[in-house]
Amino acid sequence: MGRKQEAVVHALLDREGRTYAAEAGIRLRDTPAPLYQLLVLSHLLSARIRADIAVAAARALFAAGLRDPRSMARADWQQRVDALGEGGYRRYDERTATQLGDEAELLLRDFKGDLRRLREAGDPGEGLRRFPGIGPAGADIFLREVQGVWPDVAPHLDGKALSGAERLGLPTAPGALARLVAPEDLPRLAAGLVRVSLDKKAADKVLAAAG
Numbered sequence: 001m002g003r004k005q006e007a008v009v010h011a012l013l014d015r016e017g018r019t020y021a022a023e024a025g026i027r028l029r030d031t032p033a034p035l036y037q038l039l040v041l042s043h044l045l046s047a048r049i050r051a052d053i054a055v056a057a058a059r060a061l062f063a064a065g066l067r068d069p070r071s072m073a074r075a076d077w078q079q080r081v082d083a084l085g086e087g088g089y090r091r092y093d094e095r096t097a098t099q100l101g102d103e104a105e106l107l108l109r110d111f112k113g114d115l116r117r118l119r120e121a122g123d124p125g126e127g128l129r130r131f132p133g134i135g136p137a138g139a140d141i142f143l144r145e146v147q148g149v150w151p152d153v154a155p156h157l158d159g160k161a162l163s164g165a166e167r168l169g170l171p172t173a174p175g176a177l178a179r180l181v182a183p184e185d186l187p188r189l190a191a192g193l194v195r196v197s198l199d200k201k202a203a204d205k206v207l208a209a210a211g
Contacts, residue, residue, distance in 0.1 A: 004210070008168050009180050009189070011209035016192035016202060017185070020045060021145050024058040028187075030149040033068050035115040036107065038145055039131070040072075040100065046138035047092050051198075057087030061100075069113045072104035099133035106131060124153055144190040154178065154186055157193070164193030167203045 021028045026037045040061060044054035064083040066072045072080070080097035089096065110130075111117040118127040128139040140158040147154040155178030157165075162172045170193075171177045181189045196203035 005170060005180060007210040008170060008206065011206045012168065012192040012196070013181070013185065013188055015206055015209060016195045017188035019145055019187045019191045020051065020055060020141070021187075023055045025062065026058075028145065028149055030116065032114045032116070035146070036069050036113070037062060037067060038142060039103070039107075039115060039128075039134070040066075042128075042138045042142040042145070043100065043103065043131070043133045044089065044096070045141050046133070046135065047096070049089065049091060053088045057084050057089035060084065060087035060089075066100075069104035069107045072100055073108060075101070077101065096133065102132045103134070119150060119152075124150070144194070145187050147190070148184055148187040151183060154183065156186075157190055160197050161190045161193040164195070164197035164203070167196055167200070168193075168206060 019028070020041060021038055024037070024041050026034050026041065028034050028038060037058070041054070041058040044057050045051060047054065061080070061083045064079065064086075066075055066080070066083060077097050080100055081093050084090070084093040084096060107113055107115070118124060121127060125139045125143060128134050128142055129136065134142075140156070140160070143153050143156040144158065144161065147156045155174045157174040157177055162174070162177070165177055166172050170180065177189070178186060196206060
């Protein structure tokens with residue numbers, strides 16, 4: 001890694017390298033509850049809505065006690081709508097409340113509430129897309145964030161992350177890009193790249209900080 005790339009990566013991690021899971025208060029580990037919370041967050045982030053609103057909605061759901069699939073499935077539709085509204089997630093709240101209930105029921109029925117079983121069953125990306133409301137974008141979000149605890153899916157740097165890399169003058173091949181950081185920092189790198197892909201001002205500030 002050249003000095004310029006090293007400086008850019010350091011500035012990116014320093015300024016924008018907070019994972020979306022961390023923002024939502026999820027202490028991500030390879031255990032059922034945090035993995036489920038990441039699924040919920042990925043679902044919310046994949047809608048055409050600002051990321052900060054999706055994160056706030058996830059926090060509101062978790063604060064309402066809907067932190068595992070059993071609690072989500074047992075909650076009634078209005079409880080889910082109210083929690084989403086509390087987080088400002090109003091544009092899609094009714095449809096999303098239904099999908100979150102269906103998603104939890106599917107996870108309980110087919111995987112006993114444990115996403116590790118989905119990982120063991122085959123391609124995680126394909127498995128994730130079985131859940132209502134989780135399309136390719138939602139699956140990518142989940143895999144970008146989970147690769148720190150599911151190293152077998154790494155490096156997962158999708159088109160949005162690679163667009164951010166291009167904007168910063170970093171390699172756009174996933175393998176070369178992943179080699180710029182330690183494996184445990186891949187989720188932070190991916191999150192930072194996504195942020196600069198969505199916000200040119202953020203990218204400019206990273207480049208200015210890199211010198």
